[in-house]
Amino acid sequence: MAVLPWLLPLALLPWPKTGQAFGFGRALDSLDEANTYIHTHEGDNVPTSSIIDVLSANESYSHLLLTLQKSDLVDYVNELANVTFLAPVNAAFERHEIPIGSTMSKDELNRFIIDDVIFREEIVGIKIVSTLNHHGSPYVELFQVPLLLDHRFDEDGENEEVYLVENANVLFDDQYLPTIDTVVLTIDDLLTDPKETVCRYFLNSLNRNTGDERFKVFSSLLLSESTCKSLRMSNMTFLTPSDLSLHLNHIERKYLSHIRGMDDKNLFISNFLVDGIIGGNLENDTITTSNWNNEKLTFSSSYLGDEIIINDEVRATASNFLLSDGIIHYFENEIFDYNDTKSFPVFTARKYLIGLEYEDFVDEIDFRKLSELIDDNTLNQTVLVSRDYGMMGSLKNGMLYHFLEGNNEINLDTDENVLLTSKYCVDTDTNSKFCQRIKLETSPEGKKVLNSNSKIVNIVPYRVGNSSIYIIDNDISLPTKLQTAIASELTGYGKSTQFLKKFNYSKKLSKDNTFYTVFLPATELWNALDLTLDYLIENPLLLEKILDNLIFKGVLYHDFQGEQEFETYGNSKVEVSKDNLLDDKIVINNSTNLTISFESQILYSNGVVHPIADEIPLPQDMRISNQELLSAQDSYEFEKILDFLNLTFVLDSAKGYSVMLPSSKSLLQENITYLLGDIQFLEKFAKLHILPPGSLDMILDCYSASSETSPLLHTDYRNSTSLTDIPTLMNGTHLTCRELASGGMMLSITEGSGNEVRILRHGITIDNSTITSGLLLLDRPLNPTWMNHNDGKLYLHLPLFAILVGILIGVVCVLLTCGCCLMLTFGNSRKGIDGSDGEGFRDDEGRIEHVISVTETMPLLNDEEGSSMDKTKSAGGSKDGVNGGTDDNISGYVINKDTTQEQIGSSRALGRSLGRDGFSKENKGSKVGRRYSTFDARYSMNASASPIDVNNNAS
Missing domain, CATH: 2.30.180.10 (FAS1 domain)
Structure with a gap:
């Protein structure tokens, strides 16, 4: 069915003002305007029997009549009765530029036909009527489209009548057709607003x-x-x-x-x-x-x-x-009471989570049978849900960890760091309840972070009932077991974790229904024990006792305040106190001060871990004395000396003395033993290695010049003139400490010559005393001879046995030396007597031949070497040579004629022992000494040397 252009929908009309019909258009300007469209004559009684007759009798309806003819609807209109027909005049079509002769459908025409006879005097104000358009509803069969009529008199307009049919004005009076009981209303506009369903x-x-x-x-x-x-x-x-x-x-x-x-x-x-x-x-x-x-x-x-x-x-x-x-x-006002739970839905946390599109979270809660947490609006709680939530299949405990007690615990307006209490709670063995915590802290950017991992997305929570809902960017999970928790978050506490693992505490402290506070000392605290730690490792029962003392039954968080008695893992009682909530210091047994803080504490599955860097809380009944520390070292000789001098009382840790221990090996190397006859020396030595109470603190701290004397130093030893002087048990003798760039520490006697010893290691005794005492291990002993003396001489103290051994060795060496000299002298004399050395003979041509012995010590000079000799000495030398030497610088072998055979032998023997050294001292750096060595080596390899013609040499 074709739709006429003038039936296209217009824009929605504005809402009416008070006193004006909703959706109506312009009002009728005047009744005179109506007379321009309808021409009637008084007294004319034109009989009409149908609507078509009325339309045909007035040319103002010609456009409408032609449309009905073209649409083949004339018969349909003629058959109408008991209706009100709305007849638009020609101007209405022209206003919408609808061409003459356009067609319309029957349904479109029915919009202009009211299914009842309406007389204007029956209408006061607005009246809703229905039309013959039976296609108003897609669901209700033959539902008639409604129409609005508005008839009233405008009191402000001198009782001017206003009669509207929706957007059209009614023109002139009603035309009633009694034969068909129908009213024809003339309107000035088309009903061009096809209504929507x-x-x-x-x-x-x-x-x-x-x-x-x-x-x-x-x-x-x-x-x-x-x-x-x-x-x-x-x-x-x-x-x-x-x-x-x-x-x-x-x-x-x-x-x-x-x-x-x-x-x-x-x-x-x-x-x-x-x-x-x-x-x-x-x-x-x-x-x-x-x-x-x-x-x-x-x-x-x-x-x-x-x-x-x-x-x-x-x-x-x-x-x-x-x-x-x-x-x-x-x-625009509330029509109903929205709090009426019978008529309106009650919003719960479940419904809010669905509205936030976290259906998976809701399903998991239902699966874990925790539905009451999101359905009960009376619960005072906070719900945490991740926007990338993916915990399908998680445990019930993990779900409970997403719910916190209280709905105002998260305050985004402050930078306060707090611990939040989750609804994951467990009944403990002590009939109490432990609820797992969540750390809430403020990041440097001002964001609120949960467990150092998940940031809160929404600044303002979603509140429903007594619940608050926060969205976090990363999901949170329950704290892990002890070993995993401390391994992932601590780097400087490896020794503590090693000990916990060694004694199987990682499993012991992660059992169900048991909850603990663990104090975890930093590795540097263990290292500070040094020799004491070695002793503890060698005695594991003592080390385990210390570890037991670091573990409290029950949970102590950083926000602890007041006083409370705890029981350690070793079943000892300890008193813990903290005066101020904002203070990070807690006091254990009124003696040990520990720093615990929100930032450092680590939550784990069965409690909390507090890394500590102050000191190691030790059991009150534990005792490790100097005697026990000494027994674990190479201290046999030193202990013998103390026993010999009746100084073993210094090993009693209760007296506060400390011992500096050189090893037995170093004492033997220095010839210091208890067998040394000089008792006065031994006493000085021993007292140099004993520190009075309080001195050990000064050494450990290596006080600078600006430091004050240790307050723990015993009054009998506070007589130092220098603040850096560390007293010893030897009256008037002090030590000075010096820290190396590498971190080592050196000690020297303040009143001494400056000799230093190095402190290799140290150990601290464990007792109830407030004065630190212990053991220092030295690389070598402090020697009393290093102290200053008025004569400036260096005294060597040796034991009697060493002196006797030295004398015996000296006598043996003298005897051996004399024997060697006699043998050498006797051998040379024998050679001179039998003529085998130094004796010349003539050959067949009358030349003198000289056989040089392999023991000859005189140098053989060549021309080159001779030129390097002092010419004055050569010229002034003896002229009694073999060939009658001249004053010229002649290379040759010069022999003293007057030298007897015995003297020659003696000189040969002496030459071997002293000749080279003496010669070298006179001619340092010359080639003569070197040539002598060459000569001696050459002829020592061949006993039958070739004869040398002295005359030829002279030439």
């Missing part, structure tokens, strides 16, 4: 900007999950609330629009739905009916139907907006 209208209201945005929430609820269609909404009155009057936040709206919120949404919107079309002037006909929730409602009106009133209380902002199958009244 209910569902179509609310759908379009979401997609267009018509000023109806303030009512879009209700529209969205009607359309979500196809509610409008599924409930077949038609022939209804809508009490449409404004967005503000509903008091629904975006989470609640999303929940009601969610498929899981379908029932609550239907309950909600049913309050605003009433069957039938109720509107217009109801002053004389108040209507009592019920909404879809069977709640009783009373409809009344004011201003001749311009304003609809519900329950005589709530007035509509705009009324009587007609749709093809319904009517809408708009309200």
Whole structure:
């Protein structure tokens, strides 16, 4: 069926002002204007029997009549009876530029036909009537489209009559056709506003900007999950609330629009739905009916139907907006009590989580049978849910960890760091309850962070009932077992974790229903024990006793305040006190001060771990003396000396003395033993290695020049003239400490010559005393001979046995030396007697031959070497040579004629022992000495040397 251009929908009309019909157009200018369209003559009684006769009798309807003819609707109109026919004049078609002869459908024509006879005097104000258009509803068969009439007299306009049919003015008087009981109303405009169905209208209201945005929430609820269609909404009155009057936040709206919120949404919107079309002037006909929730409602009106009133209380902002199958009244005030739990849904944490699109979280809660946590609005709690939540299959305990006690515990306006208490609670062996905590801290950027990992996304929580909901960017999980917790978060506490693992505390402290506070000393604290720690490791029962003392039964967090008695893992009683909540110091047994803080504490599955860097809390009944520390070292000789001098009382740790121990090996190397006859020396030595009470602190701290004398130093030893002087048990003798750049420490005698010893290691005794005492291990002993003496001489103290051994060795060496000299002398004399050395002979040509012995010590000079000799000495030398030497510098072998054979032998022997050294001293750096060595080596390899012709050498 073709649609005429003039039937295209116009834009939605604005809402009427008070006293004006909703949706109507311009008013009639004057009755004279009506006479220009209808020509009647008084006294003319033209008999009419049908609507077509009326239209044919007046040329003002020619356009309409031609349209009916072209559309083949003349017979249909002629058959109408008991109706009110709305006849538009020609100007109405021209206003919409509809060509003459255009056609229309029967349904379009029926919009101009009211199914009842309407006389204007019967209409006061607004009246809702129905037309013959039976296609108003897609769900109700033959539902007739409603039409609005407004008839009133304008009191301000001198009683001027106003008669409107929606957007058109009624012209002139009614034309009543008694034969067919029909009224013809002449109108000046076309009814060009084809009405939308209910569902179509609310759908379009979401997609267009018509000023109806303030009512879009209700529209969205009607359309979500196809509610409008599924409930077949038609022939209804809508009490449409404004967005503000509903008091629904975006989470609640999303929940009601969610498929899981379908029932609550239907309950909600049913309050605003009433069957039938109720509107217009109801002053004389108040209507009592019920909404879809069977709640009783009373409809009344004011201003001749311009304003609809519900329950005589709530007035509509705009009324009587007609749709093809319904009517809408708009309200900006609350129509109902939204707290009525029978008529309106109660929002819970579950519904908010669904509205926030965390259905998986809700499903997991239901699966773990924890539904009461999100359904009970009376619970005072905080819910934490991650926006990337993925805990399907997680344990019940993990779900409980997402719920906190209290709904105002997270204060985003302050930078305070606090521990939050979760709803994961366990009954302990002591009939108390332990609830796992969550750390809430403020990051440098001002963000709130949970367990140092998850940031809170929403600054303002979502509140529903007594619950607050926070969204976090990363999921949180229960604290891990002890070993994992400390391994992942601590780097400088390896020795403590090693000991805990060695004695299997990692498993012991992670058992169910047992909860502990663990103090975890830093590795540097263990290292500070040094020799004491070695002793503890060699005696594991003592080390385990210390570890037991570091573990308290029960949980002590950083926010502990007051006084409380705890029991250690070793079943000892300890008193813990803390005066100020903001103070990080706790005191154990009124003696040990420990620093614990929010930032350092580590939560683990069965309690809390406090890393400590102050000191190691030791058991009060533990004792490790100097004697025990000495016994673990190489101290045999030193202990013998103390015993020999009756100084073993210094090993009693209760007296506060400390011992500096050189090893037995170093004492033997220095010839210091208890067998040394000099008792005075031994006593000085021993007292140099004993420190009075309080001195050890000075050494450990290696006081600078600005340091004060140790307050723990015994009064008998506070006589130092220098603040750096460390007293010893030897009166008037002090030590000075010096720290090396490498970290080592050196000690020297202040009144001594500056000799230093190095402190290799140290150990501290363990007792109840407040004075530190212990053992220092030295690389070598402090020697009393290092102290200053008036004569400036160096005294060597040796034991008697060493002196006797030295004398014996000296005598043996003298005897051996004398024997060697005699043997050498005797051997040379024998050679001179038998003529085997130094004796010349003549050869066949009369030349003298000289045989040089292999023991010859005189140098053989060549020309080159001779030139390096002092010429003066050569020229002035003896002229009694073999060949009668001259004054020239002649190379040759010079022999003293007067030297006897015995002297020659002696000189040879002496030459071997002293000749080279003496010669070298006279000619340092010359080649003569080197040539001598060459000569001696050459002829010592060949006993039969070649004869040398002295005369030839001379030449």
